Amino acid sequence: MLLMSNTRTNEEWLHDLRATGEVQESATTDLRTFLLRAVLYSFNRNLGDFGGLAHDEILQMAEDCTQDALIAVINHLSDFRGDSKFTTWAYKFAVNIALVTARRQRWKGVSLDQLSFTDDSNLFEWMVQDKSPGHAPDQSAMQGEVGEIIREVIERDLTEKQRQILIMMVFNEVPMDEVVGRLSTNRNAIYKMLHDARRKLKSGLQAHGFEVGETLALFSTQG
């Protein structure tokens, strides 16, 4: 069952991949095997993203991802600092590429237009939680107040782009890499926009006296 042991030290990996001839060829072949394993492992944990694809098609995508990962690793060899095993460091390129590919497959052909509400606050209605038996009236009222504050911040304080991305990713759970691809941007930019949105939401809640402990208790699903 054991695939292969990593017989190279970190230094040997770097040396062999930077060498020439058979030494480099052997290291590249071995690295490729490690990366393919990481890609297949990643795909296995996200098989739902490949619904409708034949087994051979998925395997071909795995091979393509592996090739892309190999190129990425070779191009970033100088970034390796030795604070992990070389294979662990290399795996993350394969995992990243594999997951981006899986998400892209799942969302292929899906229009995000109707998931990226950007404007017209009259289309943005908030409703409070259903008042079920057992809920104290003041608890429901406070929940409603929290919801109102959040609505206000989203409508009034976020930029249009922040609002668009927040609604796509938080409410509609569109994966980040889909948003990146559709908006022709990058992960860091998206993360920063979400971060800025969270900061404004946090400030808004705290400005109205809703601190963390009591607010989380209002909505706790733990009872």
Added chain:
Amino acid sequence: MALRLARLLPCSARRGKIPASYATNDSGVLMEQERFESWLKNIYQTQDEEISCTECFDLVSHYVELEVSGENAAMKMPRLKQHLDQCRACRDEYEILRGLARWENEGGTPSLDELKDLIG
């Protein structure tokens, strides 16, 4: 229990544009209370300065190996932990990387043929 928070332009799986697992109903988006609670926690855990996805990618292999070796990675690298708590994309990758590293550490990784057989 569903916490109804927003009403957007209606869209549904019946229009054939969204995978069923992401469909909204005709009245709008529903966010389950558990997910809302999780989002609220994320809001309150927001720091003024947070590391980027690039920085996370750079550090995550070290973080994973600290964990696999039994060290308290979250305590040693709190800013990375915080980013993983906030960023679903990075967290998904981290969890797979951790799975791979644990497997290797335990010496029981499957062969390529076994992994291929598990697909589709």
